[in-house]
Amino acid sequence: MVMSNKLGFPESFLWGGALAANQCEGAYREGGKGLTNIDLCPTGKNRFKVMLGNIESFSPMEGEIYPSHEAIDFYHNFREDIALFGEMGFKCLRVSVAWGRIFPNGDDETPNEEGLKFYDELFDEMLKHDIQPVVTICHFDIPVALIENYGGWRSRKLVEFYERYTKTIFNRYKDKVKYWMTFNEINMLLHLPFVGAGIVFKEGEDKNKIKYQAAHHQLMASALATKAAHEIIPGVMVGCMLAAGVTYPYTCNPDDVQKAMDKDRENYFFIDVQSRGEYPGYAKRFFRENGIEIEMEPGDEEILKTYTVDYIGFSYYASRCASTDPEILKGMTNGNVFETIKNPYLKASEWGWQIDPKGLRITCNTLFDRYQKPLFIVENGLGAVDKIEEDGSIIDDYRIEYLREHVKEMKEAVLDGVELIGYTSWGCIDIVSASTGEMKKRYGFIYVDKDNDGNGTLERSRKKSFYWYKKVIESNGETLE
Ligand code: BG6
Numbered sequence: 001m002v003m004s005n006k007l008g009f010p011e012s013f014l015w016g017g018a019l020a021a022n023q024c025e026g027a028y029r030e031g032g033k034g035l036t037n038i039d040l041c042p043t044g045k046n047r048f049k050v051m052l053g054n055i056e057s058f059s060p061m062e063g064e065i066y067p068s069h070e071a072i073d074f075y076h077n078f079r080e081d082i083a084l085f086g087e088m089g090f091k092c093l094r095v096s097v098a099w100g101r102i103f104p105n106g107d108d109e110t111p112n113e114e115g116l117k118f119y120d121e122l123f124d125e126m127l128k129h130d131i132q133p134v135v136t137i138c139h140f141d142i143p144v145a146l147i148e149n150y151g152g153w154r155s156r157k158l159v160e161f162y163e164r165y166t167k168t169i170f171n172r173y174k175d176k177v178k179y180w181m182t183f184n185e186i187n188m189l190l191h192l193p194f195v196g197a198g199i200v201f202k203e204g205e206d207k208n209k210i211k212y213q214a215a216h217h218q219l220m221a222s223a224l225a226t227k228a229a230h231e232i233i234p235g236v237m238v239g240c241m242l243a244a245g246v247t248y249p250y251t252c253n254p255d256d257v258q259k260a261m262d263k264d265r266e267n268y269f270f271i272d273v274q275s276r277g278e279y280p281g282y283a284k285r286f287f288r289e290n291g292i293e294i295e296m297e298p299g300d301e302e303i304l305k306t307y308t309v310d311y312i313g314f315s316y317y318a319s320r321c322a323s324t325d326p327e328i329l330k331g332m333t334n335g336n337v338f339e340t341i342k343n344p345y346l347k348a349s350e351w352g353w354q355i356d357p358k359g360l361r362i363t364c365n366t367l368f369d370r371y372q373k374p375l376f377i378v379e380n381g382l383g384a385v386d387k388i389e390e391d392g393s394i395i396d397d398y399r400i401e402y403l404r405e406h407v408k409e410m411k412e413a414v415l416d417g418v419e420l421i422g423y424t425s426w427g428c429i430d431i432v433s434a435s436t437g438e439m440k441k442r443y444g445f446i447y448v449d450k451d452n453d454g455n456g457t458l459e460r461s462r463k464k465s466f467y468w469y470k471k472v473i474e475s476n477g478e479t480l481e
Contacts, residue, residue, distance in 0.1 A: 008411055008477060014132065014421060015473040017085060017428020017445070018094035018379050020139040020184065022068045024431045025098065027075035031114040034104030035059070035144040037152075037198050038068045043437035043452065053194040053201045058148045065454060067432040067439070072448045073458055074429075075118070079125055080460065081429055084446055086129030088466060089473040093131050094378050094424040095122065096139035096184065099165055106143035106161050107150075111168050119169075123176040133177045134378065134424065136241065137166055137225065139184035140434070142198040152198025153189070153214035156297075159221045166225040170232040178236060180229060181313045181378070182222035185243035186274070187267045189215055195434075209292050216294045219273050223307040230307075237310045239376060240274040242267060244314035246363045250323035250341060260322040268370070275312060275371045277305040311421065312371050315379030316406075319343070319359030351383055351441060357405035364413035364420065374419045380406055381426040383433060383441040386463065394447050394463040403465070403472075404480045411477060425469070429460065445469050 022038040029035070040057060041050050042064035049055045060066055074081060085093055099106065101115030123133045142152060150157050166182075189196035190211055197214040201207055226238045247263040249256035265282050272280045278301070279294075287294065320340035323329060331342045333352040346354045360380070367375055382402035386394050403425060414420050427443030430450075439450050445466040450456035471479045 007415060009414060009420075011476065012421075013476060014092040014134070014179075014376075014423070015477075016090040016092035016094065016131070016134070016422065016424045017088075018134075018424035018426050019074070019096070019428065019431060020136065020141075020434070021096045021098035021101075022071070022139065022141050022432075023427075023434060024071050024074035024429070026069060026071040026073040028066075028069045030075065031101060031118055032104055032112040033098060033115060034100040034106070036098065036100040037142045037144060037147060037194060038140055039066060040144065041068070041195070041437065042066055047437050051192045051195045053192075053199045056200045058144055065437075067437045067454070070454065071432050072430065072450065074431075077458070077460075078122055081446070082122075082125045082129055082131065084460065084462070084466075085131060085428065088428075088445065088470045090129075090131045090428075091473070092134050092179070092422060092424065093126055093428075094134040094136065096136035096141065097169055098141045099138060100141060100143045102168060103143065103161070103165055104145075106146035106165075107157075116168075116172055119173065120176075123173060127176060132179070133173075134179040134181070134376075134422075135169075135173075135177050136181045136184045137169070138162070138182070140188070140195050144198075147198040147200065152194075152200070153217050154197070154199055154210050156217055156295075159217050159224065162221040163224050163228065166221075167228050167232070170229050170236075174233045178233070179239070179376075180225075180236065181239045181241045182225050182274075182309075183218055184241050185315060186215075186218060186222070186241060186270045187243050189218065190266065206291075208290055212287065212292050213294060215270065216296065216300075219270070219304060220300060222274055222309075223303050226307040226309060227303070239311040239313040239378075240271055240309045241313040241315070241378060242271050242367075244316050244363050244367065245319050246359055246366055247320040247322050247340075248343065250321050250325070250328055253324070255324040256322060259324055263320065263322045271312060271367075271371065273304055274309050275373060277308045279304075309373070311374040311376050312367055313376045313378045314363070314367065315426070316360050316363055316377060317380065317426075318354040319346075319356040319363070320354075349382055350385060351436075353383070355382075355402060357402075357409045360406050361409040361413045361416070364410065364418045365416055368413075368418040374421045376421050377410065377423045379424065379426040381443040383427075383443055385440050386442050386447060388447075392461065394461070396463045396465045399443075399463070399465045400468045403469070407472065407477055407480060 193199035249260040429446040430444035433441040
């Protein structure tokens with residue numbers, strides 16, 4: 001029985017989990033799917049070079065391992081996996097559609113029926129278990145043909161192709177999907193341009209100019225998708241998606257405070273456009289002072305202004321720190337591919353990501369104060385190495401602790417007055433890590449038997465956190481022990 005908790009999470013709160021096609025589906029050339037950018041990101045030392053857009057290669061390279069090719073084979077196992085999510089009581093599941101399954105080359109005139117059928121089956125299966133689909137339209141998946149023939153999102157042509165793709169899926173799934181997100185972690189484009197926008201740089205190019213022009217194209221595509229969704233699907237909710245995490249000034253030195261604000265604005269820039277509908281003054285100043293002139297077509301500004309998002313989706317893993325002191329800047333660590341200074345008050349994950357539950361409350365409040373729109377936490381979780389006990393069980397108390405502390409702070413945010421519609425924990429079943437390509441960096445409530453080299457039976461088993469999360473959902477966030 002769901003407890004009445006008027007001062008806690010709303011009864012309609014969407015508890016669930018989150019996945020991305022490229023990290024779970026596998027079957028990378030089945031069902032007519034075209035090759036996508038992530039299919040070209042190997043594990044190991046070349047991964048970052050490719051993801052940063054520093055290697056030009058449009059087909060898999062000899063001797064490399066490509067984790068997306070098989071991933072956890074969700075493509076063939078989704079019915080079993082969704083039954084497990086149903087057992088946990090998921091109210092929703094965030095998945096993404098792989099663009100390359102629907103339009104294998106990205107610029108095809110007609111969609112690939114087999115790809116469309118796959119997502120029909122996937123959404124039907126979710127609905128059968130009373131799990132509402134929350135769908136990311138583009139989660140780092142860009143057809144390679146668009147990169148090879150048009151230069152990825154540096155080309156305005158992609159706005160048109162994306163529009164065709166979004167209208168196709170809105171029309172097809174209009175009775176099945178209410179919650180959509182246009183681009184996963186849209187600000188990732190600045191940090192991993194090949195992953196976020198299919199950009200490969202040429203020698204001597206002005207990288208900032210290219211990245212911000214590509215950003216304009218994605219922002220236009222996002223606004224046009226929002227327009228189309230509102231026209232096609234009654235009651236639809238279209239969201240943006242930000243890789244969030246507040247930046248703290250390392251000290252109260254005003255220079256540090258200014259730097260922290262500037263760092264946050266690099267990310268808010270995207271959402272300021274998607275939610276407030278215009279380029280903010282600080283961005284215009286940055287462009288002016290860096291010789292960046294965004295090429296716009298007549299009517300662009302009006303489209304951005306008119307078709308703003310309905311809710312703010314975001315991922316939160318860690319907070320960040322900013323300093324202007326060269327000595328302090330020596331102590332850097334990772335945090336969702338954003339390099340940041342280590343915060344002496346926080347512990348970190350095995351991958352150096354700073355663990356900061358209170359930062360989630362602060363992030364929620366900051367975003368809500370800024371945009372005054374409902375928020376949806378669509379990613380959060382702990383990437384950790386799991387150990388299988390002799391009896392086969394997995395006692396992941398560290399994951400439970402991480403999630404529990406974050407859910408507590410999320411509730412505090414709700415009590416602060418933040419309008420929060422849901423929470424989907426990242427990688428609810430173990431999947432391939434986006435940053436490292438590893439399998440051993442696990443987030444799931446469900447263990448998948450597969451290692452970094454691709455060995456394993458792919459068998460699924462429930463971890464201790466599986467039973468814990470089930471209780472959290474059953475009690476609508478009241479039972480956290
Ligand atoms: C986000 C992405 O950046 O963080 C996911 O949207 C990703 O795709 C997640 O998997 C966790 O990062 P990682 O590198 O630990 O998989």
